[in-house]
Amino acid sequence: MIVLAVARSSLLMLFPSDPSDWLAFAMRIKWTLLSTLLCAATACVVANLGRFRGKRLIALLLTFAAFAFIFVTFRDLTGREMLVTLLGSEDDGIAEKAYRELRNQAPSIWLLARINDRNEESNVRFYLARMLATNSESVERQNEFIGRINSDRITPRFFAANAFNGEAAIIPAPFTTRDVALYFGSKTELRVSP
Numbered sequence: 772m773i774v775l776a777v778a779r780s781s782l783l784m785l786f787p788s789d790p791s792d793w794l795a796f797a798m799r800i801k802w803t804l805l806s807t808l809l810c811a812a813t814a815c816v817v818a819n820l821g822r823f824r825g826k827r828l829i830a831l832l833l834t835f836a837a838f839a840f841i842f843v844t845f846r847d848l849t850g851r852e853m854l855v856t857l858l859g860s861e862d863d864g865i866a867e868k869a870y871r872e873l874r875n876q877a878p879s880i881w882l883l884a885r886i887n888d889r890n891e892e893s894n895v896r897f898y899l900a901r902m903l904a905t906n907s908e909s910v911e912r913q914n915e916f917i918g919r920i921n922s923d924r925i926t927p928r929f930f931a932a933n934a935f936n937g938e939a940a941i942i943p944a945p946f947t948t949r950d951v952a953l954y955f956g957s958k959t960e961l962r963v964s965p
Contacts, residue, residue: 859892867933879916893925900948904956922947
């Protein structure tokens with residue numbers, strides 16, 4: 772019974788029940804899907820070149836390499852993108868689970884690019900700025916990344932508090948993505964000048 776409960780909660784994390792989460796995810800990975808299809812088409816062309824005598828092994832190796840690249844890229848990008856999509860979910864429990872999963876996978880340079888992307892939702896940018904500020908890199912490296920965050924004003928709208936957004940009300944409003952990182956960075960004893 773416990774195994775079924777754990778499996779069900781894992782499936783809910785990977786496959787959200789809210790249709791708007793699926794739509795947001797599809798819009799987020801449209802370029803990944805397109806590039807994956809392009810790589811697959813290239814692999815098929817290379818495989819057909821192998822029909823010529825003496826080049827079958829080379830074509831087979833190139834096809835295998837292309838499919839391995841497609842698999843790894845698609846798995847990494849869609850997994851991380853699904854988690855970022857779920858950070859913006861209306862269900863704060865799902866957003867909290869996504870945060871816990873993503874903080875172990877996301878490098879600081881990737882987080883910085885996503886935080887500075889003005890097309891991201893405010894809730895997502897809030898979570899990512901918090902994640903960057905509490906990342907386990909060296910203090911000097913964290914100071915560098917926090918210093919490179921744009922001071923874009925955000926207005927996160929959380930429906931309920933969870934373990935990672937509960938302190939949003941404490942930060943003086945209106946606040947920016949850099950304010951969020953500085954607030955949580957100071958809690959982890961980083962010293963960054965604004």
